[in-house]
Amino acid sequence: MELGASLRQKVLNDILPLVEKPGRYIGGEHNSVSKPWDSVSTRFLFAFPDVYDVGMSYLGLRVLYHLINQREDALCERAFAPWPDMEALMRSNGIPLYSLESFTPARRFDIIGFTLQYELNYTNVLNMLDLSNIPVRSSDRDESHPLIIAGGPVVYNPEPMADFIDAFVIGDGEEVINEILDMMASNDRSRDRLGLLKELAQIEGVYVPRFYDIRYSGLSVSSFSADAGVPDRIVPRRVRDLESVPFPDEVIVPLVDTVHDRAMVELFRGCTRGCRFCQAGIIYRPVRERRPETVRKHVLSQLDSTGYNEVSLMSLSSADYSSIEALIGSLAGDCDSRKVTVSLPSLRVDSFSIGLANRLQGLRKSSITFAPEAGTQRMRDVINKNVTEDDLMEAARAAFAHGWTTIKLYFMIGLPFETDEDVLGIAELAHKVIDQGRQVIRDAGGNPGRAKVHVSVASFVPKPHTPFQWVRQDSREEFERKIGLLRRSIRSRAIKLSWNDPDISLLEAALSRGDRRVGNVIEKAWSMGCRFDGWDELFEPEKWWDAFRSCEIDPEYIGTTDRDVSSTLPWDHISTGVSKSFLLAELRRAERGETTPDCRSDRCTGCGVCPSLEVSTVLSTGGTADA
């Protein structure tokens, strides 16, 4: 019997009757692609280091899966992290990590590609390698093992995972994945792994950490050297025009419920609003829009090929799409007659966005979410969140008037240059929103008691490549003190306050700005049993702190120390295209409370991406900013 077939039988017959949510592990979805194993020369396993329900909601998987399977010489299958109950049964029954399409052991693939969306998935990567019977450390692997590559937003600081990943792919994946597959097709990879990696390192955007010797002192790099023949600095990949890369219509339709179980079409990539805490706002620059006709075509054909009854128009801020009104107008008739709802993720804080949401959601109104991020105007200027109190009040008024009764407000505390006034400003703002809601509902003859506000507060985590990459994060004590302050200042019973676990933020900070030495900690934490660290119910902070201690690394020090702006940071050899001098200038402007406009609608503000990566803003209405 074929290896895949006997594995499948064992899993289906003996393992799955015993696990929770077995539908995660069966494959067999509509539009999944099963190519004969021997019909291609390169087999790629797309590995998502979280559960199926999360991974299947990720747009990048849909894009790359489709793109690779379109090639004649390659196939792409999928694997996700098994939940601990499944993992235990797999281990006790000798079942390796397998692909959902053909139940082929992961180890038999030529390439395993991980997508790293979130630092708290790192231990799952190690666990998935181990479940595949592949050594977790790159240096312990040889020609008999698949090539282990990784991409995604967090690889802009690849160092914490550098010991485990053979090659990182920095930036937009659509073009570079084809170059990697072309190279694989022409390379006799059974012979010389080092040679293969050298060749891979020649591809723009590919970083092979073993060719770089990096030494540290304190939190900064003291010496850096690259082997001969590999670049000193990694230039990220950026697709110039999204119209030129394929977008999938025949997307896999999960059989079981997933987090975002709907059609998704990407409107544009990039956001230049310039929020200073936001890494996505840097690493996807500049704004590149698809044309509304293209979006419309993909919406309709994706709905046809999936049977979904909901489509999400994706981007970092969909109301900013320059043709949004025209697009929504052109979709309205088709979507109505098909009983399809259209949704826009991440709403902007203004009445225009509320108007859009109202048109789209019709009668289905539960709660609506705004992210003013900070409680006072001064603080919002510091972070360059271009939202005024008037904008928020207007948006809230519109939302209550359209029938929403619960407004969720997202804030961060521990932002740089924050004072207690800024923290208290959050409570003040929430009270104003509640008052506004009561007023509007009362005026409309309703019961004002129905107005509710949920305030959700996260501890700010400074991220690499942002203007705040040098600044410290609040310690746990500071965070808790500020939460206490906030709690005491909330007087209304209609306001609910929630905050996230400070331990999670501390760990996230230590991992996201960590250097290569943090790899030992990740391996240690994994070997102590840490998995799914982003899941509250499975997160075990004590194990992590033990792991840090045993590696003699202080996570609080990484997180809560200001860095010298003249030092070399552990991720400086990875370029985003944005210049360090721009980031520093932004930090200075933050300190002075000065804002920076959006280059999409205004002049180029000189971040450096366009000239250095030879790209430019692409608006579907034809406008561009001159860089």
Next chain:
Amino acid sequence: MPRVRIRMHKLGRYAYLSHLDMVRVLERAIRRAGLRLAYSQGFNPHPKISFGAPLAVGVTSTCEVADVEFDGSVSPDEIINKLNEQLPEGMKVDKAVLIDRRAKSLMSEIAAARYIIRMTLAGPELGQLEDSIKQLLDRDQLLLEKTRDGDVKVVDVRPYILDMKAMAGETLQIEACLRTGSKGNLRPDDLVTVMRQYGVLPPETIGVRIHRIELLVERDGRLVSAI
């Protein structure tokens, strides 16, 4: 708006789908097939699809029966052909019939279901099994402990076993017809528990697999196939 009763398979890996998953899969297959589903009115319109007697996750079936309402005219043959183009092997539709719109809901009509229980690995001998089933059915009472919301209840399930016999197939198997629905209900996995409890299945029996082959409704006091 025609109401159509369809019969679907749920085999192989698809046994692991839940009742809600089945509804979703069917809804999307119908939409892809270009057939027009009828939707409920109201804030949150949902498709008019209702399966009778949902199975536990892990149970296979050649008799998943659902009533589906369509918007506009459709023929049963068209439904079978178009849906099967959209459904995977293991979830095919093998029968569809138009039913009266005023007919009672499928859920409320279901009275019994017929199962095959297979022992794939170790189990009793055929002769031994036939004898012990006969003895089991001769009892006046078959008590089963059921835990619901923490409370333990003892139920007499003997009246819910309508018939039961051992058969030799590829492997040793039992066919049983069990009461299903609001007027008494015995789940096939509970029958397995009862069989273990009363020694019909010796403790070493492993690899028990349950498969549904028929759903029955009551018409004029007689049990007939739901489709």
